[in-house]
Amino acid sequence: MPVAAPDLLLDPWWARLPAPGEPGTPARHTLVAVLSAEFPAHTVVQLPGGRRPRDWRIAVQADVDGSRVHRVEVALPGAPLLWYVELPEPAARPAASTVVAFSDPRFPDGTLLDAARARREGVDGGSQVGALRWWPGTGLVHQIYVTPDHRRRGVGNKLSRAVFGMQAARGLPHLHGDGRRTELGEEWRNGLHAAVAARMAPLSEVMPAMTPSDAAGPIRR
Template sequence: MVAPDQWPTDVPPSGTASWYVRTEELQHHRWRVRCHVNDRHPDGELIADPGELHDTFLLWDADLDEAGRPVLSVNPAVSPGAPPMWFVHLDERDTDPPATLLVAFASDHLPPGTVVSDPVFFSMPVRNDQQVGAIRWWHGDAVVDQLFVREDLRRLHVGTVLIYAASAFHQFNGWAGRLHSDGRRTHLGEALVTGLRHPDRIARLQQLMPPMDPGTATT
């Protein structure tokens, strides 16, 4: 994991390529993996031999903590004002196509970036309506389906953290592809993707989707 004082702060221009480097294979086909930003390699590629990394911008890091829980850390330089968040992971295996959700909470119940399962969350003294945002994507296609940010926290880069955390979790699980949008978005999703770093990953809006209901994001 990255210490707070080790994150680079010189954010590259929007559109600079981001690519992934696996640092260690874990159980269950998962990986310690990092996302670096630099035009040395193509955007969205998994790089086996990246060479020296001192001149790259580290965007996010996916790791495990001592308890074996995933930890998704996003460089705070790209999300100024966003509160520290931890996440609840939900699988929607019975949907077509199957989907993955990360629901974000900004309390001190867990260290920032920690990911827990829905059953673990159910036993915690945290209410579902305390969530600050959520993201849902079809992991088989790496397509973001829905994005929600609580109204009082919009414009604080919570959506940015959610998108990069989802990207980190996607790569952590060894799923194929780079997270992107296929043109189906909610009103909020359309507003959030406007300022993202990789416009080539965002297809033109083609279908307006219903708002993401925070009341159904966790059980």
């Protein structure tokens, strides 16, 4: 019987590479998700050089203590350039976070801004191409949205993989979904690899279509 190929969101091993930092700032490293049989899945391997393994899929540059992620690159052929703003919601119960994706060339692909820098740079949420809100403590996805003009281009796939990498770099649970989704969300789930779709419970409730209105306008959080 054929054995299904491992899928990135379930079975990567991780390479830990040194990453340059700035004087007086916390030490950084890059964690690279690799989809190959070279090491067992979920193993973290310290590699002395800065070169990424050939079959890498996600590269996350973060502080060694996991407190801050600076960059998340996703190897997804055909997907557009994306950079991100993370908007934590520590007062939510449970604490939540939203990553808003943008696709203009203002920043290099994979750049992750915090809210303070986004404000300084004048980032306007109205120019977003997608957003994902989730509960980091459990990995449960609450909402994922892609603007109509950017659907079926790989934005949702790339965005979810970026957040997957952020969770891994922070030592937090993998992303997963419950059975409450919009019709577009269910269509997106049906297009996923079966092993990844299994992380999202069968559809139990159709939710109203989402809009990005709450993230439109200048970034303020």
